[in-house]
Amino acid sequence: MGRNRWLLLPLFVSLFVGLSYAVLSLPEHPESLQKMVVDKIEVSGVSNPVTAVLLNFRGYDTLLEMVVLLLALLGVWSLGSSAVRREATPDPVLDTLARLLVPVLILVAAYLLWVGAHAPGGAFQAGSVLGATGVLLLLAGWRLRADLTALPLRLVLVAGPGAFVAMAVVTLLIQGQLLEYPPAQAGILILILETGATLSIGATLTALFLGTRPQHKENE
Amino acid sequence: MSTAFLYALVGVGLFCIGLYALIVHAHLLRKILAINVMGSGVFLVLVALANRTENLSPDPVPHAMVITGIVVAISATALALTLMLKVAMETGRAELPDEGRE
Numbered sequence: 001m002g003r004n005r006w007l008l009l010p011l012f013v014s015l016f017v018g019l020s021y022a023v024l025s026l027p028e029h030p031e032s033l034q035k036m037v038v039d040k041i042e043v044s045g046v047s048n049p050v051t052a053v054l055l056n057f058r059g060y061d062t063l064l065e066m067v068v069l070l071l072a073l074l075g076v077w078s079l080g081s082s083a084v085r086r087e088a089t090p091d092p093v094l095d096t097l098a099r100l101l102v103p104v105l106i107l108v109a110a111y112l113l114w115v116g117a118h119a120p121g122g123a124f125q126a127g128s129v130l131g132a133t134g135v136l137l138l139l140a141g142w143r144l145r146a147d148l149t150a151l152p153l154r155l156v157l158v159a160g161p162g163a164f165v166a167m168a169v170v171t172l173l174i175q176g177q178l179l180e181y182p183p184a185q186a187g188i189l190i191l192i193l194e195t196g197a198t199l200s201i202g203a204t205l206t207a208l209f210l211g212t213r214p215q216h217k218e219n220e
Numbered sequence: 221m222s223t224a225f226l227y228a229l230v231g232v233g234l235f236c237i238g239l240y241a242l243i244v245h246a247h248l249l250r251k252i253l254a255i256n257v258m259g260s261g262v263f264l265v266l267v268a269l270a271n272r273t274e275n276l277s278p279d280p281v282p283h284a285m286v287i288t289g290i291v292v293a294i295s296a297t298a299l300a301l302t303l304m305l306k307v308a309m310e311t312g313r314a315e316l317p318d319e320g321r322e
Contacts, residue, residue, distance in 0.1 A: 053281055053283075058284060069292070075302075
């Protein structure tokens, strides 16, 4: 084992040198897609270039990415419940902290979602903050009410991908192109998509942290 | 050489360190962490190379790719951790069996 590690070291040094050479041999000022983005930003409906790329120019990628999130959650749920689950009562500090922070975090998520149209922010950042909120709630001992775990939870989980697919179908029928928004309404359409995506990302990340499907009591 | 390339080289270094750790460690949690370090290296390369433009604002396309990539990496990590828990519950150790080593 020890001998093998010393054999590995030169291998990784040469890998590092090779990859560094590949990176350094790239042109200093390449023909990037930035010019195209800047030229078309007027018709995208938002003024933040990253949001324009995510939700408008490459909306198809983001649609598939939402499906990836959902698939990961389905994978985790299909593995069944893990036996190790301690239900400890949270200490008062964590409990108070959660009570104080959760409203602030939700507000921050909403702000990030709104500001994404013209500054750094957007659905993924807001969704991550929502996910962190959910994790904090779970750590503080909060559980989803039993009657909400079946259909309502699933509706939230598919809100993002569902909104994307619906938007893709509608734009395909009206505009003739997948996810090609009419420039006049692009801003509001992107905001709708981002809202759904934020809710879904937040809920999915929280559910991934929980690890198992929230059980609802049947026949009781 | 601009600072963009310096950051890109740091990303390459992170990738190599992660790959090394992925190979030498048998514990699955360490392997998952190693893959995350590798992914961070790739993200750093992408973000750094996006800043090679002449004017101030960087190329937004790699940034969008990294944003989606981070969320995908989180969900893949969660799935991997659940699989690791399953392996640990079945065998009692969070390692994959390796006949060749004994």
